[in-house]
Amino acid sequence: MESTFLSITFLVVIYLLIKVISLEGRIKGMKYTLNQLANQSEISEGPIDDELHKLLREGKDVKAVKRVREAKGLSLVEGKKYIDELKLTGR
Template sequence: MDYLLLTAVIALGIFYISGQLNNIHTRLKRTEDKLDQIAKHMELPEHTINKELRQLVKEGDKIKAIKKAREVLGLSLLEAKNYVDSL
């Protein structure tokens, strides 16, 4: 009986945490979109590495571009991949 209750509490906890993470992800995406709009509106220059990353992708070295983005911008692997894909 105790194990069943414990299992149910853990399952509910996992569902709750999953929902909270989803909410955070959604809010972060909205914030990033707003920052991109502000940067375009203010005509802020792109990061200097973007030209090099585009060239690497054009040459077929997407993996190298992702690695470079991680090194220079301090991004995680997924963030760097998404960044390079967005260019």
């Protein structure tokens, strides 16, 4: 009985892990598509990026990371990566 429960639990965990990995891949694909569309249409970055560029010019990198995390709901690593990419594109 106990081994059956463990087997079912293991299979459910594996299934959920596969689904999460699949969804992550789809999200990355959607982000890529959105970035391509934004680049082609020359859409402005938006008010949040303007604010972030201002913070970066003032040398307030930590505040910029905090602000982008609040505005976009990003993790710390994602926020830092976003700010690093903004620094590379510059203005």
